[in-house]
Amino acid sequence: MSSLKLPESTIPLLTNPTSCREWRQQIRGDHKSVGFVATMGALHAGHLSLVRHSKQANDKTVVSIFVNPAQFAPHEDLSAYPRTIEQDLRGLEEIGGVDAVFLPGVKDMYPFGIVQDVEQQRGTFVEVKGYGSEMEGRSRPSFFRGVATVVTKLFNVVEPTRVYFGQKDIQQALLLRRMCSDLLLSHPEPRNLHIVPTERDRTDNLALSSRNAYLSSEERKVANALYRALSLAKGVWETGLSKSECVARSRGFVESVRDNAGVEMRLDYIELNDSDSLEVVGDDKTKVDYGTRPVLLSGALWVGRTRLIDNLILGDPALLGILDSHVEVKV
Ligand SMILES: Nc1ncnc2c1ncn2[C@@H]1O[C@H](COP(=O)(O)OP(=O)(O)OP(=O)(O)O)[C@@H](O)[C@H]1O
Numbered sequence: 001m002s003s004l005k006l007p008e009s010t011i012p013l014l015t016n017p018t019s020c021r022e023w024r025q026q027i028r029g030d031h032k033s034v035g036f037v038a039t040m041g042a043l044h045a046g047h048l049s050l051v052r053h054s055k056q057a058n059d060k061t062v063v064s065i066f067v068n069p070a071q072f073a074p075h076e077d078l079s080a081y082p083r084t085i086e087q088d089l090r091g092l093e094e095i096g097g098v099d100a101v102f103l104p105g106v107k108d109m110y111p112f113g114i115v116q117d118v119e120q121q122r123g124t125f126v127e128v129k130g131y132g133s134e135m136e137g138r139s140r141p142s143f144f145r146g147v148a149t150v151v152t153k154l155f156n157v158v159e160p161t162r163v164y165f166g167q168k169d170i171q172q173a174l175l176l177r178r179m180c181s182d183l184l185l186s187h188p189e190p191r192n193l194h195i196v197p198t199e200r201d202r203t204d205n206l207a208l209s210s211r212n213a214y215l216s217s218e219e220r221k222v223a224n225a226l227y228r229a230l231s232l233a234k235g236v237w238e239t240g241l242s243k244s245e246c247v248a249r250s251r252g253f254v255e256s257v258r259d260n261a262g263v264e265m266r267l268d269y270i271e272l273n274d275s276d277s278l279e280v281v282g283d284d285k286t287k288v289d290y291g292t293r294p295v296l297l298s299g300a301l302w303v304g305r306t307r308l309i310d311n312l313i314l315g316d317p318a319l320l321g322i323l324d325s326h327v328e329v330k331v
Pocket residue numbers: 038039040041045046047049050164165166167168169196197198199200207208209210211212
């Protein structure tokens with residue numbers, strides 16, 4: 001962000017790690033808690049829900065906006081990713097503001113530069129073995145390496161007391177919590193990584209996502225097919241049928257929507273995974289096999305050129321530390 005002209009804002013804008021560290025240093029003296037929400041911008045009500053949770057539980061809240069090149073594969077949408085900084089700041093101001101927004105540039109976060117091709121990369125990267133290969137990792141093999149690396153850097157600069165990630169990206173949140181444990185992080189401690197429920201469109205339950213902005217009006221009409229397929233699979237699981245039955249029926253549902261959609265749709269995956277290990281649930285397993293252990297039911301669907309993800313928890317979300325959705329914030 002450093003080379004661009006910054007918009008006017010009532011919120012302090014910290015454009016590099018040095019200014020962010022100076023801001024953090026002042027807070028440290030007062031022993032105040034710092035809540036942190038990491039984003040790639042193009043903020044919507046899902047992001048604002050994370051911010052509300054942070055504001056409710058912490059003395060100070062900082063939001064970062066950084067479109068991280070390392071988590072985009074060379075063929076993915078890095079250059080097209082929506083960048084709406086003025087609107088983002090207005091959105092934060094409308095909910096009463098935050099104490100700072102951290103807006104680093106690529107050079108600030110990657111002082112030696114960054115290329116998207118993993119084979120060409122040099123230097124230090126963070127990989128959470130075993131957590132990043134299933135679900136989203138199958139389709140986006142270097143995605144979580146990029147996420148874990150940038151989030152480690154952000155945590156190092158912001159030194160947050162508590163952090164907030166969205167359930168919409170459930171694998172990301174669980175992987176980052178595991179990373180905090182593995183790396184013995186104290187900012188944040190793993191128990192202070194909170195997961196906030198997915199915020200959805202009130203009319204058709206489509207999970208809010210910055211990438212929804214890519215959808216044409218025709219595509220938008222069928223974009224909730226993934227949510228509906230996951231809900232169907234959840235119902236099937238609750239009746240005691242096997243995982244393969246859940247997946248087959250939800251796939252069948254997506255195919256029937258696709259056949260009448262008039263827009264291109266392609267199911268990337270629908271899968272059930274163990275919420276501890278993230279391993280794929282066996283085809284013949286049922287609800288009885290899992291007892292009280294939550295299971296992740298997740299999927300990804302291409303609608304036109306937009307890749308949408310969503311998930312539901314089978315079992316009690318509180319066992320994964322997923323917070324309640326509603327918070328009152330003093331502004
Ligand atoms: N609908 C949502 N409800 C709750 N949290 C969300 C929602 N969408 C995104 N988040 C969370 O906001 C944080 C920042 O996400 P990000 O900036 O990538 O937005 P996004 O909408 O997920 O964008 P993308 O379209 O790239 O997936 C993440 O922790 C993410 O899980």
